[in-house]
Amino acid sequence: MKCNRMVDVGRRQFLRGGFVGAAGAAASAVLPAEAARARGLARVAYPSTRLANIRDLKVNEPMDIAYPDADSPGVLLKLGRPVEGGVGPDGDIVAFSVLCPHKGWLLSYSAGDRTLNCPGHHSRFDCEAGGQQIWGHATQNLPQFLLRVDDKGDIHAEGVDELIYGRLSNVLEA
Amino acid sequence: MAYKRQIDRLPIIPADAQEFNVTCHYCIVGCGYKAYTWPINRQGGTAPDENKFGEDLSRQQYQDAEAWYAPSMYNIVRQNGRDVHLVVKPDVNCVVNSGLGSVRGARMAENRPSRVTGTQLQRIGDPLVWRNGTWQPTSWDDALDLVARVTARVITEGSEDDLVVSMFDHGGSAGGYENTWGTGKLYFGAMKVKNARIHNRPAYNSEVHSSRDMGVDELNYAYEDYQLTDTIFIVGANPMETQTNLFLNHMVKGLQNGARMVVVDPRRTLTVASAEQFAGKENVLHLAINEGTDLALLNALFTHIADQGWVDREFIEKSTFRDGVAVRQDAAHPASLGSFEHALEAVRMSVEEAAGICSVPAADIVKAAEWIAKPHDDGSRRKCVTAYEKGVIWGNDNYRTVGALVNIALATGNIGREGGGCCRLGGHQEGYFRPSDAHVGRPAEYVDQFLIRGLGAVHHIWACDHYKTTLNASEFKRVHKRRADMVKDAIDAAAGRSREEVVDAIMGAIRMGGLFVVDVDIIHSQIGQNAHVILPACEANEMNLTSMNGERRLRLSERYMDPWGNSRPDCLIAAGIARHMERVLREMGHGEYADRFKGFDWQTEEDAFMDGYHQANPEVTYERLRAMGNNGVQEPVVGFENGRLVGTTRLYTDGRFTRHGREDGKALFCAGAWRGWQAPGKAREKASHRFWINNVRANIFWQNQFLDQKNEFVQDRYPHPFVEMHPDDMVELGINPGDLVEIVNENGVTQGMAYPMPTLKRNTVAMVFGSPAGSQGNVVNPGVNELVLPDYKHTWGNIRKIADATPETRAISFKSHEVAL
Numbered sequence: 005m006k007c008n009r010m011v012d013v014g015r016r017q018f019l020r021g022g023f024v025g026a027a028g029a030a031a032s033a034v035l036p037a038e039a040a041r042a043r044g045l046a047r048v049a050y051p052s053t054r055l056a057n058i059r060d061l062k063v064n065e066p067m068d069i070a071y072p073d074a075d076s077p078g079v080l081l082k083l084g085r086p087v088e089g090g091v092g093p094d095g096d097i098v099a100f101s102v103l104c105p106h107k108g109w110l111l112s113y114s115a116g117d118r119t120l121n122c123p124g125h126h127s128r129f130d131c132e133a134g135g136q137q138i139w140g141h142a143t144q145n146l147p148q149f150l151l152r153v154d155d156k157g158d159i160h161a162e163g164v165d166e167l168i169y170g171r172l173s174n175v176l177e178a
Numbered sequence: 179m180a181y182k183r184q185i186d187r188l189p190i191i192p193a194d195a196q197e198f199n200v201t202c203h204y205c206i207v208g209c210g211y212k213a214y215t216w217p218i219n220r221q222g223g224t225a226p227d228e229n230k231f232g233e234d235l236s237r238q239q240y241q242d243a244e245a246w247y248a249p250s251m252y253n254i255v256r257q258n259g260r261d262v263h264l265v266v267k268p269d270v271n272c273v274v275n276s277g278l279g280s281v282r283g284a285r286m287a288e289n290r291p292s293r294v295t296g297t298q299l300q301r302i303g304d305p306l307v308w309r310n311g312t313w314q315p316t317s318w319d320d321a322l323d324l325v326a327r328v329t330a331r332v333i334t335e336g337s338e339d340d341l342v343v344s345m346f347d348h349g350g351s352a353g354g355y356e357n358t359w360g361t362g363k364l365y366f367g368a369m370k371v372k373n374a375r376i377h378n379r380p381a382y383n384s385e386v387h388s389s390r391d392m393g394v395d396e397l398n399y400a401y402e403d404y405q406l407t408d409t410i411f412i413v414g415a416n417p418m419e420t421q422t423n424l425f426l427n428h429m430v431k432g433l434q435n436g437a438r439m440v441v442v443d444p445r446r447t448l449t450v451a452s453a454e455q456f457a458g459k460e461n462v463l464h465l466a467i468n469e470g471t472d473l474a475l476l477n478a479l480f481t482h483i484a485d486q487g488w489v490d491r492e493f494i495e496k497s498t499f500r501d502g503v504a505v506r507q508d509a510a511h512p513a514s515l516g517s518f519e520h521a522l523e524a525v526r527m528s529v530e531e532a533a534g535i536c537s538v539p540a541a542d543i544v545k546a547a548e549w550i551a552k553p554h555d556d557g558s559r560r561k562c563v564t565a566y567e568k569g570v571i572w573g574n575d576n577y578r579t580v581g582a583l584v585n586i587a588l589a590t591g592n593i594g595r596e597g598g599g600c601c602r603l604g605g606h607q608e609g610y611f612r613p614s615d616a617h618v619g620r621p622a623e624y625v626d627q628f629l630i631r632g633l634g635a636v637h638h639i640w641a642c643d644h645y646k647t648t649l650n651a652s653e654f655k656r657v658h659k660r661r662a663d664m665v666k667d668a669i670d671a672a673a674g675r676s677r678e679e680v681v682d683a684i685m686g687a688i689r690m691g692g693l694f695v696v697d698v699d700i701i702h703s704q705i706g707q708n709a710h711v712i713l714p715a716c717e718a719n720e721m722n723l724t725s726m727n728g729e730r731r732l733r734l735s736e737r738y739m740d741p742w743g744n745s746r747p748d749c750l751i752a753a754g755i756a757r758h759m760e761r762v763l764r765e766m767g768h769g770e771y772a773d774r775f776k777g778f779d780w781q782t783e784e785d786a787f788m789d790g791y792h793q794a795n796p797e798v799t800y801e802r803l804r805a806m807g808n809n810g811v812q813e814p815v816v817g818f819e820n821g822r823l824v825g826t827t828r829l830y831t832d833g834r835f836t837r838h839g840r841e842d843g844k845a846l847f848c849a850g851a852w853r854g855w856q857a858p859g860k861a862r863e864k865a866s867h868r869f870w871i872n873n874v875r876a877n878i879f880w881q882n883q884f885l886d887q888k889n890e891f892v893q894d895r896y897p898h899p900f901v902e903m904h905p906d907d908m909v910e911l912g913i914n915p916g917d918l919v920e921i922v923n924e925n926g927v928t929q930g931m932a933y934p935m936p937t938l939k940r941n942t943v944a945m946v947f948g949s950p951a952g953s954q955g956n957v958v959n960p961g962v963n964e965l966v967l968p969d970y971k972h973t974w975g976n977i978r979k980i981a982d983a984t985p986e987t988r989a990i991s992f993k994s995h996e997v998a999l
Contacts, residue, residue, distance in 0.1 A: 134179060
């Protein structure tokens with residue numbers, strides 16, 4: 005039963021919190037009014053992050069990525085047919101967070117039916133339907149990363165459409 | 179398009195936020211949650227000293243973190259007249275759920291009404307009275323005066339038998355000890371209303387009469403028993419789907435401790451699939467019996483266990499009735515009750531015969547018997563906990579089937595001991611405290627048929643929507659609407675007249691066969707379309723509410739926000755009706771009758787609690803319950819020591835059984851032999867239709883979707899009620915995933931959305947129960963058992979396509995629900 009390809013890079017590190025790498029540790033103290041103006045954007049500002057080049061992807065073989073920072077693991081997929089939110093010439097490239105929005109367990113990819121599955125409580129999400137929860141305990145569908153492909157075929161992540169598990173701001177504050 | 183909230187940041191709970199105890203008001207498990215509120219102009223920060231968790235929130239939180247909440251757990255609500263931030267999140271310190279949220283409960287915040295965020299604006303904020311051809315908002319006094327005047331005229335010109343009442347009997351949500359007492363004191367105290375029914379069935383009766391008659395309360399264990407047992411025996415229940423955190427936090431831990439699981443269900447459910455993942459297939463036995471044949475299987479198990487001598491002789495001798503027949507079969511008892519030997523003789527069924535009836539291998543029945551009862555190699559007793567729910571309760575031959583389950587548990591000494599128990603899993607929480615219902619009688623009146631026959635003059639409805647949740651619903655709706663419309667027409671014709679003249683007009687319509695309908699609810703329900711007066715109730719946490727869960731764990735779920743609009747707790751609405759009844763009856767010259775409506779001078783829900791539950795349980799107060807927090811106390815409460823309420827972990831540990839009221843304290847066995855289809859019309863319907871239409875639940879919906887019908891996350895997943903079918907059946911009928919289909923039989927028609935489910939048997943359908951967009955009850959025949967328990971589960975019909983998939987249904991996922999790891 006454990007033959008499916010797992011998105012497991014960093015799994016152990018993640019479970020014990022070792023994923024924290026470059027993320028700034030300095031917590032923001034209460035800021036004076038002048039500084040508060042600088043933070044006052046209505047939405048978080050997402051970085052544009054190059055994830056891979058189209059040439060790097062093979063159909064139905066998941067690639068481990070992280071976005072918007074190293075502590076937020078995700079998966080990049082070329083599904084071979086156009087899907088919701090898909091980019092690239094075939095409209096089939098998508099990326100999702102692999103932290104289950106129920107309790108933050110790492111999801112594993114089932115190539116057989118192109119789903120992401122939680123080993124903890126058996127929630128599962130459809131990579132071909134915008135990360136819709138097929139069945140499970142999460143109260144949101146899986147956060148999908150907004151992608152852009154440039155002229156060179158580089159795939160960039162530039163946003164997220166749901167709150168990522170484990171952070172109250174999708175882009176962590178320094 | 180999968181629904182996304184596009185929320186990239188949530189306000190942080192500040193360190194000084196107010197904190198409240200919350201018990202999830204949905205399913206019976208009653209998971210603990212914490213609610214946090216804080217002023218709208220303030221927020222916490224990421225530094226540990228700036229937030230409630232003391233965590234550095236500038237860092238990623240890891241698996242099972244306490245310091246994270248989803249957008250569905252956040253809202254802005256009114257508290258003491260001011261807008262405040264609200265977070266409602268699972269409580270990691272509650273022993274029931276240990277921080278797990280369900281897909282239902284973890285949306286409690288999002289499903290609160292909010293003028294700011296626009297959620298749940300379907301909630302009713304004002305009393306409504308039918309006037310000028312529609313429902314007009316009005317004051318409480320105006321609405322209650324009309325209710326009281328019509329009701330008082332009806333019960334004085336006729337009798338209290340002309341007042342029909344549909345009322346919840348549960349805890350959580352609309353119910354709870356406060357609200358069952360308020361309604362109970364009105365209808366069973368001040369009045370003796372006989373023609374009453376409960377929210378989910380057409381009579382005022384127990385769902386587990388036989389268990390109680392045998393002396394065994396249906397909630398006799400503790401959830402920890404699942405972790406202490408050798409075998410978990412589940413019949414007609416699907417806890418992974420419907421009691422999710424009981425399954426995940428207790429049953430799974432039991433499986434991981436080495437317990438095995440036996441599941442009896444015609445359908446391969448997610449309980450089976452998930453248990454296989456957690457325990458290994460070799461430790462899960464699924465008996466996929468033919469629908470409605472549970473009793474044959476259980477009687478064969480009982481017979482085999484007895485013949486093998488795998489029974490607890492000492493327990494049988496000491497704790498059960500030993501002298502033949504104790505209760506004869508009669509109109510109130512669909513089977514006789516008595517000694518172990520009496521039952522065994524009556525129910526005897528061979529494994530081979532049951533295998534034929536149930537279409538499961540005889541070897542599997544033997545294996546199940548071994549897992550349930552065969553002593554360990556060292557001779558020690560095998561522990562087994564038995565759980566059942568709607569597959570049995572809403573199934574074929576309720577009385578005898580529940581009795582057969584309790585027989586096995588009693589024979590093997592598995593009640594009142596660690597790792598044992600024989601319990602229903604439950605739907606809502608419990609929270610029943612009312613005056614005696616003995617005047618209702620047994621069997622109770624079949625109230626739906628009473629109304630269909632044109633009887634009854636006033637119908638008071640409390641948080642029930644029979645349009646979605648009764649059987650024979652097509653006919654019920656037709657008749658109920660026709661009778662209510664007669665009264666509406668009369669009111670319209672009397673427009674502009676005085677209150678007295680309008681009441682005269684209503685009484686005139688009633689004499690012609692009309693029905694005056696009063697609907698108490700939080701939203702404008704489907705049956706509420708027939709109402710003449712609609713009274714807005716509030717929900718748990720807009721009021722303080724006490725209930726107990728499936729292991730009798732009593733908690734106070736605290737008020738953290740204001741009732742929506744001018745809505746009120748049900749108990750105070752009942753008190754309002756009572757006070758107006760007293761006034762009107764006195765005006766009419768019925769002073770003595772009016773006096774019976776005294777004693778409703780409650781200002782708060784706590785007053786109702788103290789007047790009701792507290793009188794019988796003097797140790798229990800709000801203050802003491804508040805101190806017990808989300809772990810509460812397991813009922814019955816037996817004392818108060820060192821500042822804490824003292825409860826009861828499991829019932830019957832002394833081997834004395836009392837639920838039947840027998841003074842000898844002896845449990846009885848049920849002598850209920852297999853007799854095929856018990857309810858009228860079932861066998862004939864099965865023979866003449868292709869598909870068995872099983873009504874099932876889905877974890878994502880709470881009951882009949884009264885709030886979820888306005889929740890985008892839910893409606894995006896299932897825009898129409900799902901009708902799960904085997905893919906080969908769909909191909910044969912030319913049906914594609916997402917197509918709209920009709921289910922048709924002689925009882926009526928309903929509709930839904932085809933969803934392929936390869937694990938279903940051919941020619942069977944699993945349709946979600948209680949949907950506002952397609953009531954499965956439309957096609958269920960009126961057949962009930964001797965005690966008016968409906969057999970919702972057994973309906974047969976034919977299927978035809980009515981439309982191609984809509985843009986909404988085409989966009990959803992149709993993949994298998996089973997996890998692929």
